[in-house]
Amino acid sequence: MARITAQQYPRIEDQESYYYGCLDDAALVDHINKISPEQMAAFIASSIDYAEAKSSREILYIPADVTDEQLEQIYQHNGHELFKYFVKYCGDPAATAHQLYGHHYKQVGVQQFRLRSVQKERMNSGWRYQFLAFECAQESGRFRNVSDIGAAEADFTAIIDYKEAGITPLSLYVSVKNRTNTMGGQDWPKAIQALEQVAVIDKNRRGSYLCVFGVAMDTSRTSRLIKQNSKTKLPYSVNTEVWYANYFWPFFTNYSYNEIMCLVLDVLLATKPPEIAVEIEVPERLIEHFGYYCNQAGLLDDNGCFNDPHKLVELFCRS
8 A cells, every 4th residue: 555645735724614625726727718519519429428338328228120039038138137136236135125025026126127227327327427527628728638547446637737837737536426425434435545546656647646536416515525534523535525516517627517417418308318217118028037037036926926035135145
């Protein structure tokens, strides 16, 4: 583990300020132009395509020219995938087993299909806004360099100059999250440590660094903060900040959070029909295959109902 020290970049020194210890962004160069709406629309379209390639929003894709035999294979495969999702993403084994006891597999399968649809949408959004922030930062002209470093902990780096000439630029190591609840409270210390290690061991870095968790879709009245241990009130790292959407997007794109979301909406309206996960029609044959795998696992009675909550607990815990 590389040694970590407090980085020597300008910080807000007013101890009465909520932002005490945070980067003093007044020392950094400002945006000198604004990406055109037309270029933004192109970036958004690219980010949607990129996200679809990484993690499609669709659980079920059926080609137009599919044969009956191929369709049955698709339903069987997706029924198995739904069963695996059902087992893997059980939050509380005991409570879930209690809730499902006596319920028919078809009712449970439809619910799981829609829950999985919501999860896929969230993953898709995460990839979309990561790519969009990266593309906009590259195009904005505010940064000396923006690069995708290919590390699991960091999505991209951005190097920014100070207004005062002759100072080595500041390197930003950015990890984009959908919302602050993407990670649980116990996950933050590890994530912060992992992101900072990327900065510390980067042999190409010159000068100081700041690690940033950019939150794409959560706003806050205070807009940014340094995460602290709730018991000791000490920072997990004085070199790491959480930037909410109302600070994150203007900093990297020169567009407000509201403007970004409106631009994304316009592109979506022009390219995709609206769809709500809970209203998606779930093919009965897919759910029947889900029931088959539930039955194979010994979870159902002759009527297709979950009849043994202890077996469910055993399955959830074993997975």
